[in-house]
Amino acid sequence: MSPTPQQRRAARHQLATGQSAPAARRGPSGGSKKPITVDAIISTALGIVEREGYEALTMRRLATELETGPSSLYAHVVNKEDLDELLIGRLCAEINLPEPNAAIWRQQITSVCAQLRDQYLRYPGISQAAFAAAPTNLDTLRVGEGMLAILLAGGIDPQAAAWAIDSLLLYVNAYSLEVSLVNRRLSRADDDWVVSRDELLRRFAALPDTFPQTKRHAAQLTAGTVHDRFEFTIGLMLDGLTGSR
Known part of the structure; x- marks a missing residue:
């Protein structure tokens, strides 16, 4: 059985990998797109914020940017607060x-x-x-x-x-x-x-x-x-x- 988003979050805190197994794409174009990972979610979210500001970032908007549905995101992140934590973590990882x-x-x-x-x-x-x-x-x-x-x-x-x-x-x-x-x-x-x-x-x-x-x-x-x-x-x-x- 695949781990739940909550279990993935707990694993990230324990192992600091920030990674998860790719989620399978659904629909006729599923095989032609890059798989969804936590890393891809974070990078795409930061891209939205960089271009349009934090207020533009919603789970629905993020899913659209990734050409998927919100349910695919929730296979990797628990909710918007979990995404926020990942975004700040990514920025902190670059601090010397x-x-x-x-x-x-x-x-x-x-x-x-x-x-x-x-x-x-x-x-x-x-x-x-x-x-x-x-x-x-x-x-x-x-x-x-x-x-x-x-x-x-x-x-x-x-x-x-x-x-x-x-x-x-x-x-x-x-x-x-x-x-x-x-x-x-x-x-x-x-x-x-x-x-x-x-x-x-x-x-x-x-x-x-x-x-x-x-x-x-x-x-x-x-x-x-x-x-x-x-x-x-x-x-x-x-x-x-x-x-x-």
Whole structure:
């Protein structure tokens, strides 16, 4: 008897193979198409997200892209949440984790966060799939393990390090989602919700005098690129960690 999707998921967590036996195609064209595998499902799903954003990804749309029916997908993945876990796992598998070095632990942890950010930004909105998800996929856990090793090498208290990883990943997820939403709005020609820095400065300057600090420090409030702010926030979080050593 073939394993159920639930059994396949359990096996993936235990063995980290990410593979399953190909599902047989049904219908007259069954023999002329590539077989459906977990790897093919993940790659196709990421392609949809890269082109159209995470919101475009549904199980029905994915099945159409693979020229099959939804039931063929459910032979390999339990549900959409299981697919989300596989997608984040695939992105995490590409993260380069350095050998922990006490002398440069801050740079190392920042690099891991930046790599994850860049992976998420390649696939607009996909960081939504990482919210409220327990880190059970082995590829995802590998990143957490690497981050923990770096923080511990830097002399961070284990409890503080554990909570810091949660906070850092939450920030990376939220940052990536915000940038994706801004970019999507910028792509719509009829959308004026995203304004330039010059326009924002003009609006701040026009504020009434009940906003004295905003008017006085408008240049500081609008300074830097989004990645400048990302690096500043990660640094701020790491500064707080040093007090826990």
